[in-house]
Amino acid sequence: DAGVTQSPTHLIKTRGQQVTLRCSPKSGHDTVSWYQQALGQGPQFIFQYYEEEERQRGNFPDRFSGHQFPNYSSELNVNALLLGDSALYLCASSFRGGTGELFFGEGSRLTVL
Amino acid sequence: AQSVTQLDSQVPVFEEAPVELRCNYSSSVSVYLFWYVQYPNQGLQLLLKYLSGSTLVKGINGFEAEFNKSQTSFHLRKPSVHISDTAEYFCAVSLANYGGSQGNLIFGKGTKLSVKP
Numbered sequence: 001d002a003g004v005t006q007s008p009t010h011l012i013k014t015r016g017q018q019v020t021l022r023c024s025p026k027s028g029h030d031t032v033s034w035y036q037q038a039l040g041q042g043p044q045f046i047f048q049y050y051e052e053e054e055r056q057r058g059n060f061p062d063r064f065s066g067h068q069f070p071n072y073s074s075e076l077n078v079n080a081l082l083l084g085d086s087a088l089y090l091c092a093s094s095f096r097g098g099t100g101e102l103f104f105g106e107g108s109r110l111t112v113l
Numbered sequence: 114a115q116s117v118t119q120l121d122s123q124v125p126v127f128e129e130a131p132v133e134l135r136c137n138y139s140s141s142v143s144v145y146l147f148w149y150v151q152y153p154n155q156g157l158q159l160l161l162k163y164l165s166g167s168t169l170v171k172g173i174n175g176f177e178a179e180f181n182k183s184q185t186s187f188h189l190r191k192p193s194v195h196i197s198d199t200a201e202y203f204c205a206v207s208l209a210n211y212g213g214s215q216g217n218l219i220f221g222k223g224t225k226l227s228v229k230p
Contacts, residue, residue, distance in 0.1 A: 004156070033217075042117075042203050042220030043157070056217050090156055102218065104156035105148075 002027060004105035012082050012111045021108045025093030031100065032057075032074040034066060035090040043090055043091040049074050050096055060111050078110075086112045115140040115206050119221035127229050128196055134189040134224045136204030143209040146187040147218065148178055150203045154200070160202070163187065164209070201229045 005024045009112040013019050022083035025032055031050045045058035049068035063079045070095075078085055088109050117172060120135040145164050146222065149157040161172025168180040177209075178189045205218040 035218075040222070042205075042222050043218070045217045045219070048217065058217065092157075101159060101162070104158070106154070106156045 002089055003101050006089075006105040006108050007106055009106070010109045010111075012113060014113050015081055015083060017081050017112075018079045019076065019081060019110060021078075021089050021091075021110070023074045023075030023076070023093075023105060025072050025074070025091075026103045028091035029095045029103070030072050031094045031096045032068060033073065033092045033094070034074070035092065036060075037090055037107070038084075038086040039087070050089070081082050081097050081112045083112050086110060115144060115208070115219050117204050117206055117221035117225050119202075119204055121224050122222065123225045123227065125227045125229060126194055127181055129193050131192050132190065132194050132198075132226065134202050134204075134226065135187060136187045138185050138187065138204075138206050138222060140185075140206065144206040145209050146178075146180060146186070147205040147207070148176070148189050148205045149205060149220075150174075151203065151223075153161065153200075154176065157203065158188070194226070194228045196228050198226060202227050 006021045012079050033048040034046040037043040046063045048056040065077045068074045088107040090107045091105045094102050116139045116174045118137045126132045147162045148160040150160050151157050160176050161168045163180045171177045176191050201223045203223045204221045207218050
């Protein structure tokens, strides 16, 4: 049973560019949440998707957007990259009808130069 | 708003010694509480959670935590640590509402546990 998979694992961008990160949830899960983990910090909630709609959003600017597809996979898009966007981006999936426990992927490490 | 404070950024301990990682939270409403572990270059793994019921919660790998509502604490303990427990540990809270959805977790800054031989 595959867990949560994320791609790419590492990427380097320059300021002003745009990036798309991808996430496939654990089998049987229908909800995807995204977190940003800056170096030396705990993860911060970006947003959550369920039934292809954004259901909850943390304190992140509109440059951060997402999408969920009918197969429950998800994308995180960040526009106009800033140096401060350098971080580990974690995807977590859950099943809304269950206990809601989150299962995390290994993350995508983004470096903005 | 909710917040989580992990009181120690680093905890060095010798193998087979007991350890306690401290976590305090702030919230005006009921919350669920969690401890996650993150090994180097990996995602987070759930160690244990408190949703309701018994305040002493047992998790994986021999860890346990006790929910103390009066002190708003949820400290993590293990009676005897191993080298393999070396990792970063995160305490987190979420609102106790609508079926326990855990999407919006608020994490502490983490405690790095270093187990020495």
